[in-house]
Amino acid sequence: MSKINLFVCISIVICSLSSCIPIGHTRVLAVFKNCTNDTVYIGASHYDNIDSVSEQVSPHYKFVANNGLDISNISLWEGTYFRSDNFIYPDSLCSIDADYLFHDTDTCYFFLIKWENAKGFSWDEIRTKKLFRRWIVTRDKEGRFDRHIRNLNTNKN
Template sequence: MSKQKIDKILFLASIILGVFVLYSCVMDRITAFCIRNCTNDTLYIELSESDTLDNWIYWSKYPKDTKRPIMPKDTTWIYIHREKVVIDNFFYAPPDSMVFASPYSFKNNDTCYIYAIKHWVVTHYSLEEIRTKKLYDRKTVIKKDFCNSLYEYRDVDSAEDHSLVSTKID
């Protein structure tokens, strides 16, 4: 057998082995969770193990303080009370869209929390005001609440409206 044929066989074998390792190890342990915004509002949504609102939306008043490089499409820069604030667009969810949640959210706990803040609140209040005035919605969820790794986020009002509609039909 020639050296070129042996090299090709080894190359194909390494690709097959790499694919096998990737799918057998990584994919079994990491499940990406998605949250669909089923409201009429644009929201910032996050799935977190923390039972208090983190600093996940506001990166920093100074972009150089961030841990990853800032790309213009990844952030929105606004002024809240005359101070420049950088907002992470990773959590941005217009109506009927999805955001990807952390694949490690359910790593240590079976219970996590979905935090949702309306876009107009994020752009008009500081994080401290949002926390103090509780201008966010927090839902407690478990892994089983995600059907095929998808959770459909609905307002409390829309859930009540839905139950009223179903009651009238019955």
């Protein structure tokens, strides 16, 4: 009978200890490089429409000082959580959650807005004057995709 009690006690202790071990959820990031000559804001969408942006690409750096860039009064992608300090400098790395990037599709649309345009124009003017660039990322059969944001022509839709 004592062996059974010992087994029960050990089982309870093991179950109790295992319930305290956190099971971590790791977040996988898709990393890109801004190979343009512009400081940009980048919004991502699964649809080819700038109004459908639901995620913002974040820089891999966070400076206390933003090198003198005035980010006040910048408001993009109304209705979404937009951070005006998430601008990406030229020749720097940025990332987005990889789960978002190719969720149920092999294509993701990025909309790039130059910092100067975000500062100098309203959201409605940016959309109507098409002061953004569209960059389409498509994953191939091996799961690879272009990670270099290059100078692109202004959107001509």
